[in-house]
Amino acid sequence: MITYELTEQQKQIKELTHWFAENEIRPISLEADRLGKVPDEWLDKVNKMGIQLNTSSFGGDNANKKLAKKERQGNRLGVIATEEIAWGDPAIALSLPGAGLGGPPIQSSGTAEQKQRFLSIFTKDEPRWGAYALTEPEAGSDASAVQTTAQKVDGGYVLNGQKIFITNGGRASWVVVFATLDKSLGRAGQRAFVVEKGMKGFSCTKLVKKMGLRANETAELLFEDCFIPDENLLGGEELYQTAASKPSGFQVAMKTFDSTRPIVAAMAIGIARAAYEYSIDLVRKEYPKIGRLYTIAAELLAEAEQNIAAARYLTWEAAWKADIGVANAKEAAMSKAFAGQMALEVCVKCLEILGPIGLDGHLVEKLYRDVKVFDIFEGTNQIQHLVIARRQYAPYGVRV
Amino acid sequence: MTSFLPTDEEKEFIHVAKDIAIDKIRPVAREVEKNQVVDAFLVGELDELGFLALETPENWEGIELPLITQVQILQALSYGDLGVIQGLPGLGDAATLFRLCPDHPLLATYKDDIIHSKKTVALLDLTGNATVTIENKNDGWLINGITQPVRLASFADYIVVLGRDLDGLPLVMWVEVAEQQNLKVEFGDYRLGLLASGLGKYEFENVYVAEELILASDEEALQLIEKIRPRVQLLQAAKEVGLMEAALDYATEYTAGRKAFGQEIAKFQGVSFRIADMAMETRIANHLVWQAALEVDEDKASAGGSVIRALYRAHRSVRYVTDSAVQLLGGHGYVQEYPVEKWMRDAQAQVSLYGREKELLIQRGEQLIGGGTIGVNVR
Numbered sequence: 001m002i003t004y005e006l007t008e009q010q011k012q013i014k015e016l017t018h019w020f021a022e023n024e025i026r027p028i029s030l031e032a033d034r035l036g037k038v039p040d041e042w043l044d045k046v047n048k049m050g051i052q053l054n055t056s057s058f059g060g061d062n063a064n065k066k067l068a069k070k071e072r073q074g075n076r077l078g079v080i081a082t083e084e085i086a087w088g089d090p091a092i093a094l095s096l097p098g099a100g101l102g103g104p105p106i107q108s109s110g111t112a113e114q115k116q117r118f119l120s121i122f123t124k125d126e127p128r129w130g131a132y133a134l135t136e137p138e139a140g141s142d143a144s145a146v147q148t149t150a151q152k153v154d155g156g157y158v159l160n161g162q163k164i165f166i167t168n169g170g171r172a173s174w175v176v177v178f179a180t181l182d183k184s185l186g187r188a189g190q191r192a193f194v195v196e197k198g199m200k201g202f203s204c205t206k207l208v209k210k211m212g213l214r215a216n217e218t219a220e221l222l223f224e225d226c227f228i229p230d231e232n233l234l235g236g237e238e239l240y241q242t243a244a245s246k247p248s249g250f251q252v253a254m255k256t257f258d259s260t261r262p263i264v265a266a267m268a269i270g271i272a273r274a275a276y277e278y279s280i281d282l283v284r285k286e287y288p289k290i291g292r293l294y295t296i297a298a299e300l301l302a303e304a305e306q307n308i309a310a311a312r313y314l315t316w317e318a319a320w321k322a323d324i325g326v327a328n329a330k331e332a333a334m335s336k337a338f339a340g341q342m343a344l345e346v347c348v349k350c351l352e353i354l355g356p357i358g359l360d361g362h363l364v365e366k367l368y369r370d371v372k373v374f375d376i377f378e379g380t381n382q383i384q385h386l387v388i389a390r391r392q393y394a395p396y397g398v399r400v
Numbered sequence: 401m402t403s404f405l406p407t408d409e410e411k412e413f414i415h416v417a418k419d420i421a422i423d424k425i426r427p428v429a430r431e432v433e434k435n436q437v438v439d440a441f442l443v444g445e446l447d448e449l450g451f452l453a454l455e456t457p458e459n460w461e462g463i464e465l466p467l468i469t470q471v472q473i474l475q476a477l478s479y480g481d482l483g484v485i486q487g488l489p490g491l492g493d494a495a496t497l498f499r500l501c502p503d504h505p506l507l508a509t510y511k512d513d514i515i516h517s518k519k520t521v522a523l524l525d526l527t528g529n530a531t532v533t534i535e536n537k538n539d540g541w542l543i544n545g546i547t548q549p550v551r552l553a554s555f556a557d558y559i560v561v562l563g564r565d566l567d568g569l570p571l572v573m574w575v576e577v578a579e580q581q582n583l584k585v586e587f588g589d590y591r592l593g594l595l596a597s598g599l600g601k602y603e604f605e606n607v608y609v610a611e612e613l614i615l616a617s618d619e620e621a622l623q624l625i626e627k628i629r630p631r632v633q634l635l636q637a638a639k640e641v642g643l644m645e646a647a648l649d650y651a652t653e654y655t656a657g658r659k660a661f662g663q664e665i666a667k668f669q670g671v672s673f674r675i676a677d678m679a680m681e682t683r684i685a686n687h688l689v690w691q692a693a694l695e696v697d698e699d700k701a702s703a704g705g706s707v708i709r710a711l712y713r714a715h716r717s718v719r720y721v722t723d724s725a726v727q728l729l730g731g732h733g734y735v736q737e738y739p740v741e742k743w744m745r746d747a748q749a750q751v752s753l754y755g756r757e758k759e760l761l762i763q764r765g766e767q768l769i770g771g772g773t774i775g776v777n778v779r
């Protein structure tokens with residue numbers, strides 16, 4: 001049956017996360033942006049409350065075992081909750097303790113022992129983070145061009161190279177790092193490693209300053225003869241042997257996108273909605289109720305509201321497909337491509353509605369600065385177009 | 401729980417509709433356009449399958465489906481060709497009136513004729529139209545003026561008129577075309593699209609509608625009109641989604657096969673990215689139509705606004721997607737050997753007929769600012 005209605009459980013999750021976003025996140029949003037960080041005491045407090053950012057819901061974890069008989073809904077719950085949290089503030093959302101984007105590769109490809117070792121550290125005693133490091137100075141959209149090398153030595157591997165733009169990369173307890181055994185093998189030569197904070201030869205060399213998302217850490221990481229023991233090769237040697245003919249490390253990197261892209265889309269939707277609600281409230285309170293300005297505002301708001309809904313339905317569909325176990329790469333890319341772009345457009349429309357006063361201490365200009373990157377990270381808008389087009393042309397045997 | 405899987409019954413319907421769209425409708429589309437009428441054999445076949453009576457109530461021998469099912473079937477049928485679908489005779493947009501008043505005593509007197517002689521009914525919405533007046537005279541109403549082009553007008557046997565008289569009284573009237581000497585149809589000079597859809601302008605010259613032919617008046621009429629309009633709008637939006645799907649698939653297949661500069665043109669990103677955008681727009685319009693259909697089925701207070709939103713987006717998207725299809729076929733897209741030029745024309749004609757885009761958008765925006773619906777639609 002087709003339905004756009006949330007279940008009682010979904011509604012509860014939504015209300016709960018919204019309550020948290022409204023009462024705990026939003027009040028510190030502008031201040032965190034000014035400080036360029038989320039206050040430590042705040043992080044400590046929410047960590048004790050058990051609030052974390054969960055970007056993955058691959059099968060096999062405990063929550064899903066309980067639901068085994070019923071239809072899985074982790075992906076849908078994930079996008080519903082994430083929209084609310086990002087509505088509160090996206091930079092704070094991305095700074096919430098938890099495995100972050102590092103979670104999905106560990107859950108989808110890690111051994112049982114690795115899952116236990118790396119995912120069980122996110123406890124209430126102190127806030128901890130995980131991170132995902134693929135991007136390098138010479139490898140962004142083209143993830144197969146990774147230059148960081150991994151050399152096999154006795155008992156492990158030695159990593160050398162640099163990663164850039166890594167979310168929570170400096171504070172993370174561990175980072176999933178993609179490196180190549182042999183550049184000439186291309187994708188097939190790639191492996192994923194879990195590099196732990198404090199490992200010799202691993203350092204954070206810089207935190208970059210950004211247009212927006214200022215409260216969230218974006219790090220450069222350096223690996224200088226950094227020894228990684230065999231047990232930190234993600235998935236273990238078996239993963240790569242069983243799939244000998246396949247570009248496995250690369251696949252680990254790519255596989256996670258189908259579940260994380262809808263999450264990132266949901267964040268963009270939350271941002272757009274925050275800007276929209278802020279602006280419609282202002283129009284209701286301060287605009288004249290007739291005349292040209294009013295008509296223009298009506299038009300801008302109608303367009304914004306519609307695009308927000310459209311993005312949400314695309315995102316729900318992508319999450320639904322993931323939940324029922326159907327290939328969703330195309331839908332995931334659609335949700336991300338559309339949401340990333342529309343969210344910026346919505347913020348632009350809202351700034352138009354606010355006019356010059358919007359420059360001074362209003363939330364919308366911050367949302368505008370924050371939102372731009374949602375059309376860039378987790379695959380740029382163009383890369384999402386490529387993914388969609390590839391799926392679209394697949395039935396005709398043309399690879400674009 | 402949010403889900404996008406049609407029911408088994410819906411899947412059955414869609415399957416049959418899509419097959420007939422591809423095997424029977426698409427191949428005759430050019431011919432239908434040339435003759436400016438849908439061939440009786442095809443009409444019979446679609447009628448037999450119930451596809452002319454999806455909205456029609458059961459006691460009028462229809463199948464009275466929920467809107468969510470209807471929109472999916474209309475999408476599948478229009479995948480064949482929108483021009484053909486818009487030319488189908490029968491209750492057309494007026495079916496909704498029958499759906500909402502299945503036991504109306506006045507309509508009941510025409511039941512035999514309409515069902516067994518397979519008569520056609522046009523829906524004429526005069527609300528907001530300044531060129532036609534309805535004036536209260538001697539226990540009846542006089543209609544004067546020339547309407548805008550109306551679908552099915554050139555062959556309709558009856559007209560359902562929605563409007564207000566000069567005193568502002570809302571009315572739903574029944575007009576039997578053959579009984580009205582002072583009513584003429586101006587066939588006009590249509591070239592843009594939907595050429596088989598019986599477009600025509602009604603010329604009313606002191607056309608008298610007696611009290612007995614008033615289906616509803618005042619508050620009752622107002623409520624009826626407010627219920628008819630969103631259903632009609634949404635069914636039209638659904639057809640546009642079907643046309644988009646057709647144009648998307650056609651352009652994808654074409655660009656996968658066509659070569660230039662030594663490779664399939666699909667391999668140029670200017671082409672493949674446009675295809676990706678068409679796919680997204682199609683999916684978006686589809687979602688907004690389905691979502692609105694469910695709200696109308698559930699009689700939600702926010703349904704009217706959701707319908708306006710869906711119709712606006714369908715209009716905008718169908719223009720974009722059909723134009724893109726022509727663009728991606730290049731010169732071939734512009735000539736009549738390929739269907740896409742017709743689809744682009746049909747799309748634009750459809751958009752012209754069913755509501756101005758900017759007006760829909762502003763209307764929706766004013767509703768949103770007015771409050772109330774925000775909680776339902778945005779949160």
Ligand SMILES: Cc1cc2nc3c(=O)[nH]c(=O)nc-3n(C[C@H](O)[C@H](O)[C@H](O)COP(=O)(O)OP(=O)(O)OC[C@H]3O[C@@H](n4cnc5c(N)ncnc54)[C@H](O)[C@@H]3O)c2cc1C
Binds near residue numbers: 139164
């Ligand atoms: C705030 C922030 C946080 C980030 N967090 C992380 C993180 O946690 N982990 C991580 O690994 N990375 C992270 N990134 C990196 C991000 O994923 C990359 O920046 C992104 O994938 C683009 O890569 P690039 O910057 O090298 O751009 P490039 O790949 O150089 O792209 C430049 C332009 O070329 C276009 N382009 C490239 N290839 C194609 C093609 N084939 N067809 C058409 N157009 C193309 C792109 O769309 C873009 O417009 C983050 C980035 C930022 C800004």
